[in-house]
Amino acid sequence: MNYTLDDILQKHPHAKRDSLIPILQEVQEQEGYLSKEAVKKIGEHLNLSTSKIYGVATFYNQFRFEPLGKYHIQICRGTACHVKGSSKVLDTLQRELKIEAGKTTKDGEISLEVVACMGACGLAPVISINGEFFAGVTADKVKKILKSYRRKVTENV
């Protein structure tokens, strides 16, 4: 079921600041990210400044402030992937996409997220794009993967 922001806030009548994180989670689940408009409205509802909400939200890795791309890349930075060199993969992704983790490319097509562990340590280093897993990824390999997705973007599939 689709809830609007107002529906979510209505589910938390007379909410105080301790309801902030659950509300942020519900809004992100519904809208995919925390927009300025949403943060402002949540602030009005809880009587909190937007800077405070942004401060809390940036403390946690789970919140994002840009809409997800059409293709959402998750890169695992858990222990096993780290040992197998996922940091280089992340560097490459950020350089190739010209975005930092947590952001979305300017054309809105590809977004990047760092996750702690995907529970697929045997496949390390691992990335997932819209749920599709890629195992044993290296810097070279990830460039090729990106190329294939870029082609999908231009062919608009």
Place this chain on the structure above:
Amino acid sequence: MFTIEVNNREVEAKPGEMILDTLKRAGVKVPTLCHLPGLFPSGACRMCVVEIDGIPGLTPSCAYPVREGMKIKTHSPRAIRARKTIVELLLSDHPDDCLYCVRNKNCDLQDLAEELGVRERRYTGAKSQYNIDSSSPAIIRDPAKCILCGKCVRVCEEIQGVSAIDFINRGSRSQIGTAFDEGLNISSCIKCGQCIVVCPTGALREKSYIKEVMNALNDPEKFVVVQHAPSISVTLGEEFGLKPGQDVMGIMTAALRRLGFDRVFDTAFSADLTIMEEASELVHRIQTGGPLPMMTSCSPGWIKFVEQFYPEFIPNLSTCKSPQQMMGAIIKTYYSETQGIDPANIFSVSIMPCTAKKFEAERPELARNGMADIDAVLTTRELARIIRMRGLDLNNMTPEGADTPFGERSSAGKLFGVSGGVMEAAVRSAHYFLTGKELTNPKIQELRGLDGIKETRVKIGDLELGLAAVSGLGNARKLLDDIKAGKKDIQFIEVMTCPGGCIAGGGQPLSANIETIMARMKMLYEIDRDATVTESHNNKYIKKIYKEFLGEPLKEKSHEILHTHYHKRDVLM
């Protein structure tokens, strides 16, 4: 009262107070980088740690209450080592560009590094890379110099009720930032500069216009005029080692002439002008049932605060321009006309206790024919810098008088520098306008002092007015919310953005404590006590400008030149 033992000495302590307060009263200096007197301790910086008998670790003295019989060592080798390590760790991620820093020789971090004898770099690591935020016309943020003490965040939230900034991100990526990490210019920042006043390092500073002013002074084509706000003469001396509150009016005027300013005017004159308009506006609103309570409009941080947080009160704001802007406006109209100077060749500088005045000077609605009334605003600190740069010695300078016609003031105009002063000045003139008689006692004691909210009632003829003078916008919030709830019977409200008023403004000399601010305030009251002209309407040059140029208060010409309007602002709040 009971006693505790500090460094083998007996010291009197008050039940419930924090150890740091006891130590301070006993004259034991323990350093701190995050402590804000009067606010709940945050215990963030750990510089104030002491050793307490029976407690295993080191204890932050700012956040631990005294107990009877406590034995404390404030400067044990362990405590000193801990403090030194903290400073060394802070320096490991600090730009170390003290020679190029605006806070050189006036920096808490630098002082502590020196006091604790930091002589080598024991920790090296990656230095955080940040962009400087210079988007605001008033305040520059340099996160690289930030030590994350959190004072700016707390002053913005707890004193000013604005909350434009907060801690963002986590761990080694923590920094202070606005919502969505955007520029200060588009945030809810009201430019008051209280964050600069509490900042222990150079992470926050005013945007400097020294270069623009120097260029104008060196341009033979330019006629450079300067005005100084009422509070400057009682604070500037501190920058040159004089005792707080000393009035350096004549010396400052002489120094400004030596710097090359063609005319030196006193903003207290245009404060008198403001009172003529504002008191008339109050009388008019009372007689016509206009939006009441009327609220003063001299403090630009407050104006932006209303525009963004309380737009429903915009009609309550006096339409009078601030004294800075009134002076700017009459310089480029009346003065330029009578002197036969093309206003385009006038460069108008103001010396203000305030960073928000820099923002005010750039407000587009305050320009006429595309020309700003004020071309550059300098803070008290910037003026001190220019004076030092020019090698002028304030201690060996003969006092001089200001220039006519905008150098003469009543002491009512001078009172604008302290919370409650605008109100006192306005009541003196409103009384005269309504009854034709002067107040027998022009001093309104209830509006004096450093309390955040001061309320009183005055009788003017058969009219009784409820008055409130508020400083610190957190207090303004409380009052506005009470008014909205219908709890107050008040007709006139003075609001000054900074706690205590302009004497404690965001552009004033740094490291002022409550005693310093009291001394500044006392001097303004003394000037008023000893003055011969104590009402704005009795300033003879005010009478003259109305006769020759403006006509009457609130009439066409004054309305065009001395009044303005405000608009709702949509910012991320």
